[in-house]
Amino acid sequence: EAQVTQNPRYLITVTGKKLTVTCSQNMNHEYMSxxxxxxxxxxxxxxxxxxxxxxxxxxxxxxxKVSRKEKRNFPLILESPSPNQTSLYFCASSLWVKGGELFFxxxxxxxxx
Amino acid sequence: DxxxxxxxxxxxxxxxAANLPCNHxxxxxxEYVYWYRQIHSQGPQYIIHGLKNNETNEMASLIITExxxxxxxxLPHATLRDTAxxxxxxxxxxxxxxxxxxxxxxxxxx
Numbered sequence: 105e106a107q108v109t110q111n112p113r114y115l116i117t118v119t120g121k122k123l124t125v126t127c128s129q130n131m132n133h134e135y136m137s138x139x140x141x142x143x144x145x146x147x148x149x150x151x152x153x154x155x156x157x158x159x160x161x162x163x164x165x166x167x168x169k170v171s172r173k174e175k176r177n178f179p180l181i182l183e184s185p186s187p188n189q190t191s192l193y194f195c196a197s198s199l200w201v202k203g204g205e206l207f208f209x210x211x212x213x214x215x216x217x
Numbered sequence: 218d219x220x221x222x223x224x225x226x227x228x229x230x231x232x233x234a235a236n237l238p239c240n241h242x243x244x245x246x247x248e249y250v251y252w253y254r255q256i257h258s259q260g261p262q263y264i265i266h267g268l269k270n271n272e273t274n275e276m277a278s279l280i281i282t283e284x285x286x287x288x289x290x291x292l293p294h295a296t297l298r299d300t301a302x303x304x305x306x307x308x309x310x311x312x313x314x315x316x317x318x319x320x321x322x323x324x325x326x327x
Contacts, residue, residue, distance in 0.1 A: 194261070205251075
């Protein structure tokens with residue numbers, strides 16, 4: 105089954121404790137992206153990647169890192185999480201030539217205390 | 218990407234057609250109009266997209282005006298399960314930044 109898988113789905117952590125949210129897709133998609141969603145602010149793009157070893161900042165990249173060492177994986181790294189990074193996070197992927205047809209993961213709800 | 222404008226919220230009676238408008242007056246000739254929906258806090262789901270012609274699939278129909286400055290997503294027979302936030306975005310193939318606005322919250326009323 106074609107899917108985008110995120111882990112963990114739910115996480116409560118404390119300020120400053122490094123964490124990684126993994127994202128994996130099984131559709132051989134070139135394009136992958138991370139979004140965060142907060143009440144009243146809609147979906148905001150954090151980082152995106154057009155292919156292996158190619159990443160770029162979205163609208164809200166501060167406090168996040170990403171890497172794209174393999175085509176299928178695009179982890180989101182919070183080196184020193186802060187409470188303002190409490191949010192619902194979504195990973196998405198698409199074929200580059202069909203850029204608008206994004207497939208989204210189920211979301212990861214992160215709480216930073 | 219062209220900016221899109223959608224109403225904040227809409228109501229529709231169950232069984233009726235839900236018509237969701239989107240304005241994209243600055244859309245360029247090679248930008249497509251895409252629609253997504255997000256049910257509760259699930260990941261957004263692709264619905265349909267189009268360039269110039271009207272499009273239909275098993276989920277919905279997309280009507281794009283001749284000048285391409287606006288479009289309407291039509292859910293022909295709305296059910297309670299269609300209650301969701303609907304996003305309209307405009308972008309080219311191979312666009313890298315894909316930006317979602319705040320969408321339209323559609324309430325289907327029993």
